[in-house]
Amino acid sequence: MKFTDYVELLVQRMEKYFDIEKNSVFFDRKYEIKAEFLKRETQTFIFKNNVMDFTESREICLVRKVQDINDIKCELEQVEHILKETVNPSRHHQSTIVTLVLVHDSVSKEMASLVKKFRFRKLYKMGFWGWSEGCAVLVDLNAGKVHSSVYAREKRKFFSPDMRLK
Template sequence: MEPSEVIKKLLPAFERYYTVKNEDITPPFCAEAEFRSHNEQYFLVRSAHIADIDSNEFVYFASPDELTSEKLEELVNTAWNAGLAKVHPYNGHRNSDVTLLIFTKSISPETAITIKKTKLYKSYKFSFHGWSHFKLAVCNTTDMTIYTNRQGKDYAKLINKNIKSPS
């Protein structure tokens, strides 16, 4: 299956909770999805406001024909920097995660090891203003093998459910 076909098949799974964009996206990516959640806590009545809680996630989709370690590093850095540019930490900010989903025809063996070791984290004011994690999932569309870093394991389940299921 072609990587672009896999992405078209996966995007409807995101449309329920995420705002999906196919136009005006960051250059090396073919689609973006954005999730924003705002919650408030108060004591008994709304005028006794205690806290705001904001949680965000920025998802980037890429479909290179071949994934090498250099290409992976370029995509990871671009997604991480583009995602962090959208973060506005304040005392009510909880987390803003950046996710990169890559669909490719071939992956080199050393790249599979690099995927597993990829870890990016940023805290804002010692986590008092929240934090950001980087989630990574890579799908080899020729044999439907999925590689993830530790934070991206949930996306392996999502891809399995939506791509490998008959339709």
């Protein structure tokens, strides 16, 4: 599968849930896709207009083609920086998740192990002010395989280059 075909496949899968920007610049880096999802849960009293409290959850998905293992290292370091800059912990913040999707034509064992070892999770005020999490997914276009970090295991099927999973 070609990278452009994979990008179009992801756009089809994401457009139902995310606000998508193609060829976007985010924190001084160019990404093929920047997809953002914001959910606001409200607690009301008697009428739906009487909002007493609310919480917000946010998910950002960034897709980029990488050239070598050094690109992967730089991108994984960037996830922590992105989370520190985008999260505004408060009692209304529930969660922020940044999913980094790195695409390569042929993935080596070193690349896959680097992504599998990646972990980032932070609680704010013992979880009362929410939490943030960094996920990493590495897609091998030639083999059709998906490698992921611990926190992104449930997302493997979604990012699979298999056309049958639309």
